[in-house]
Amino acid sequence: MTSLKTPKLSTYHKGDLFEQKVFDFLSRELEAGNLYFAPQFTTIQRKPKYFSREREDYIVFDISIEVRLPGFDAPSMIMLVECKNYSSTIPINDVEEFSSKISQVTGHNAKGMLVTASAFQASALNFARNKGMAVIRYLDEGNFTWELSRSLLMGAISASERRSKEILNALIAPSFQPAIYTTYAATPQGYTNTLAGVFQSLFSDLRKVIAGYQQLIQPQPTCKHRVAxxxxxxxxxxxxxxxxxxxxxxxxxxxxxxx
Incomplete structure (x- = not known):
């Protein structure tokens, strides 16, 4: 009797499935009003293309999120998203290549967000932050371990420092398993567990130069319940x-x- 084996996914199909997973996640977060910008002014698309003057051709990105002021066709801000699903850590070369692509999208207020299922090499993480990009490790809820590393958290002085240490550990430790959150992110401004925090950090510098910027922001509840x-x-x-x-x-x- 011949046993049936589950076919092994190719690298392309593995990456494509993760990209779809990230797209679905971002779409849900946008609909729920968790992407910092109001859903009615924001659109998300997969495999968008943007013109590069250097190439004299279009660059296709995995995902883009565009924010438009009312009555305008051209986007006021663009978040360009690259998805990586490696069995090993993310090398600096991938981050450098993505940064180069972003710089070629001229004429837009474009920012970059690299989303992965695996950990980052320290050099890749540092390069991304110094280039004004965000890096996110997105982990499946099915891998939750539901416990915190006491040695990691107890060594910190404050709750904010404990949180930053946990997020950094999630980003660079290949064997990290999530305990509470699915999203662990680093931006030039620091660490966050929310997509709203990522967008706010990357686009805050445009607040003073884009007329009507404030109306694009999704109102947030004034009171948040926290577990001490x-x-x-x-x-x-x-x-x-x-x-x-x-x-x-x-x-x-x-x-x-x-x-």
């Missing part, structure tokens, strides 16, 4: 506060029954 970080000692103390009265009550009831 608690140390092991704090968790044990809270648990004791809850459990001791219960134990005393049980002991009292049993003592009454014995008497």
């Amino acid at each position: 970080f608690l140390s092991l000692q704090q968790i044990e103390a809270r648990a004791t506060e809850v459990l001791v009265p219960h134990w005393l009550h049980q002991w009292s009831c049993r003592s009454g029954e014995d008497n």
Whole structure:
């Protein structure tokens, strides 16, 4: 009897599937109003092409997100997205090539975002940030481990520093498994777990030069519910506060029954 084996995906098909996955994710986030810019002024497309004067031809990108002021045909801002799904870390050569393509899209306020399923080499991460690009490691919810590295988090002074260390670890550690978020990103302004944070960081410099910029931004809730970080000692103390009265009550009831 011949056993059936699942056909191995080629590098092209593996990359194409990841690109579609990223496109679907960005589309959902746009519809939900989580991309910083308001959905009614923003469009997303796959395999768009933009003219390069240096090539005298078009460059095809994986994904683009365009933001337009009301009544204008030409986009005011463009986010160009490159998707990579490697079994190894992302080398600096890939980031340099993507940066070169972005620089050729003249006449637009174009920014770059490199999205991967794997970790980045440190040189690639540094190059991207120094070139004004964002890098994102997008991980599948199915790989969640639901635990945090205590040694990583406890060594930080503040909650903000703990968060930055966790995101950096997610970006450069090949074996990293997500605990809470699917998105781990670095921008020239710092680290973030949200796409809104990525867009805000990359396009904040255009606030003063684009008339009507403010109306393009998606309003955000003024109040956010956060879960505070608690140390092991704090968790044990809270648990004791809850459990001791219960134990005393049980002991009292049993003592009454014995008497």
